[in-house]
Amino acid sequence: MNSKRRGELEKIALDVRKDVVLMLGLARVGGIPKVLRVVNVLVFLYWEYMKVFPAERKRDDRDRLVMGNGAAAPALYACLARRGYFGRDELWNYGRLGAVLQGYPDIRTPGIDAPWCSHGGCAGVASAMADFLSSQGNGARVFCVADEEEMRSGVSWESVISSTAAGCRNFALIAESNGTDDFMGEGLRAFGWKTAEARNDFESLFEAFSGLDFMSPPPKAVIVRTEDADYGDMPLTTDEVDNVLSGMENETAGGGFRV
Amino acid sequence: MTEFPRSSLDGYLSAAERLKSEDRNVMFTGGEGIFTERDAILRSVGFALCGRTVYIESDTDPAFVARCFEQIMTAAGVPNLKVAFIAAHDGGSQGIAGAAMQMNMDFALMRAVPGMAVLAPSDWRSAYVLTRAAVTSWNGPVYMRLSHSRHEAVYGETESDFGVGGARMLSEGDGVTICSCGVMTVEALAAGRALARQGIASDIIDCYSIKPFPEQTLLASVRRTGCCVAVEKHANSGGLFGAVAECLCRGYPVPARGVAVEDRFGQSGAEEELKEYYGLTRDEIVRSALQVWAIRRR
Numbered sequence: 001m002n003s004k005r006r007g008e009l010e011k012i013a014l015d016v017r018k019d020v021v022l023m024l025g026l027a028r029v030g031g032i033p034k035v036l037r038v039v040n041v042l043v044f045l046y047w048e049y050m051k052v053f054p055a056e057r058k059r060d061d062r063d064r065l066v067m068g069n070g071a072a073a074p075a076l077y078a079c080l081a082r083r084g085y086f087g088r089d090e091l092w093n094y095g096r097l098g099a100v101l102q103g104y105p106d107i108r109t110p111g112i113d114a115p116w117c118s119h120g121g122c123a124g125v126a127s128a129m130a131d132f133l134s135s136q137g138n139g140a141r142v143f144c145v146a147d148e149e150e151m152r153s154g155v156s157w158e159s160v161i162s163s164t165a166a167g168c169r170n171f172a173l174i175a176e177s178n179g180t181d182d183f184m185g186e187g188l189r190a191f192g193w194k195t196a197e198a199r200n201d202f203e204s205l206f207e208a209f210s211g212l213d214f215m216s217p218p219p220k221a222v223i224v225r226t227e228d229a230d231y232g233d234m235p236l237t238t239d240e241v242d243n244v245l246s247g248m249e250n251e252t253a254g255g256g257f258r259v
Numbered sequence: 260m261t262e263f264p265r266s267s268l269d270g271y272l273s274a275a276e277r278l279k280s281e282d283r284n285v286m287f288t289g290g291e292g293i294f295t296e297r298d299a300i301l302r303s304v305g306f307a308l309c310g311r312t313v314y315i316e317s318d319t320d321p322a323f324v325a326r327c328f329e330q331i332m333t334a335a336g337v338p339n340l341k342v343a344f345i346a347a348h349d350g351g352s353q354g355i356a357g358a359a360m361q362m363n364m365d366f367a368l369m370r371a372v373p374g375m376a377v378l379a380p381s382d383w384r385s386a387y388v389l390t391r392a393a394v395t396s397w398n399g400p401v402y403m404r405l406s407h408s409r410h411e412a413v414y415g416e417t418e419s420d421f422g423v424g425g426a427r428m429l430s431e432g433d434g435v436t437i438c439s440c441g442v443m444t445v446e447a448l449a450a451g452r453a454l455a456r457q458g459i460a461s462d463i464i465d466c467y468s469i470k471p472f473p474e475q476t477l478l479a480s481v482r483r484t485g486c487c488v489a490v491e492k493h494a495n496s497g498g499l500f501g502a503v504a505e506c507l508c509r510g511y512p513v514p515a516r517g518v519a520v521e522d523r524f525g526q527s528g529a530e531e532e533l534k535e536y537y538g539l540t541r542d543e544i545v546r547s548a549l550q551v552w553a554i555r556r557r
Binding site: 106107108113114115116117118121123124125126127128129130131132133155158159161162 | 294295297298301302303304305306308309311329330332333334337338
């Protein structure tokens with residue numbers, strides 16, 4: 001990946017992060033670190049790696065994304081808005097009664113390919129979509145973004161086993177890990193998956209994804225090692241939102257913002 | 260009428276065979292082999308999201324709707340996908356297995372899921388027709404409970420007037436209304452004959468669609484009879500009797516009783532013994548009918 005492109009993606013990711021902080025601030029909800037952690041992955045997928053057509057969002061050969069990490073939906077919404085699936089104004093109504101953007105992903109939202117299927121449910125849905133598409137001769141790929149909490153759920157491992165057995169080839173799980181143990185990597189490899197590791201920056205994501213072969217089984221996983229930004233887990237007050245936003249500006253000016 | 264007795268499960272299987280060869284848009288999947296039930300449901304949802312209509316069969320017991328309730332609710336219910344959940348039997352044929360395998364709460368669980376249709380066909384023919392109607396006449400998930408029990412047919416070989424939200428009037432009379440579903444419909448018909456010998460003519464309604472419930476059919480009937488009995492192989496709360504009682508309270512309150520399993524778990528025993536023990540018999544239907552008839556709304 002050249003440095004110009006990396007710079008562009010970093011700029012987009014910063015804008016997405018600002019949107020996320022603002023929308024969560026307005027919605028008065030916490031859990032900000034969890035949401036910010038997946039921004040780089042989503043920006044990388046939506047702007048660099050996945051084949052998506054916001055103007056023709058039901059196009060048959062589009063790549064699909066299934067968001068297993070439901071609590072991080074605001075990051076996905078901010079990406080979809082910037083990618084043109086719906087207006088950014090919708091972001092400021094996130095989670096309100098009657099809003100397009102539900103707390104967790106809902107297929108009525110433009111750009112959302114699958115609903116959130118409770119903890120551990122999304123890997124099964126995503127791998128079946130992938131199987132179905134490939135059985136139809138469709139070259140589309142399916143990506144499932146999950147975190148450790150999702151992968152600690154038993155049902156996700158039932159789906160891991162069945163997707164290996166089904167010979168799923170056009171499916172990749174992106175599992176985000178901010179712990180030290182490698183239960184996901186070890187488990188997935190034990191069940192015959194091919195895994196790659198990446199740090200939470202664009203250079204490393206690019207490298208990990210370049211090595212994936214979607215033409216043949218087994219299913220693939222990219223484990224992304226993340227670290228938390230220091231925002232705590234509580235909802236932000238208006239002042240705190242301002243502080244965080246200006247902090248983001250300053251840190252970027254000082255060379256790189258880390259989450 | 261058929262030459263040999265067949266079950267509602269047989270009806271479903273015949274319809275499924277036909278659908279497999281005729282309709283490329285329909286898929287059948289089950290929780291066997293490498294797929295666990297929860298995973299099979301999630302996979303069905305994946306296929307449904309790609310535009311397919313999916314039938315998911317459980318050959319074990321209706322308890323799979325309890326084991327997989329979260330997946331059914333969030334993955335198929337919330338997005339209102341065309342997935343049909345088929346329970347191959349009602350748990351009664353697992354008599355020997357006892358309480359853990361006899362699931363008498365499936366209607367209640369599935370009725371509570373918004374947008375879910377709940378069906379309990381009473382014989383081969385109605386199961387055969389409803390298998391297709393479940394997805395052509397309903398836009399959303401469906402739960403259908405079948406049975407292994409082989410018994411005489413309720414409907415003729417050519418009958419086809421079954422749809423989600425429908426009901427069939429099997430006999431007409433102005434004495435008592437008997438609503439039934441699934442395997443209990445045969446018992447309700449026998450009870451109707453017994454009541455007729457005592458001079459009480461009964462309206463027997465096959466309420467194979469427990470949700471959406473055929474409210475107008477029931478209300479029209481109880482306006483004539485003034486009393487009602489609901490018969491089901493299910494707990495007496497939340498199932499057919501629940502639907503009947505809700506409908507009557509809203510529209511035209513009359514004395515009503517349920518012939519269903521009282522607030523108890525199952526136990527080991529032969530299927531016929533269990534039916535006797537829990538009061539799911541034609542005699543019990545007659546007794547309940549006489550009780551509500553005596554205090555009917557006039």
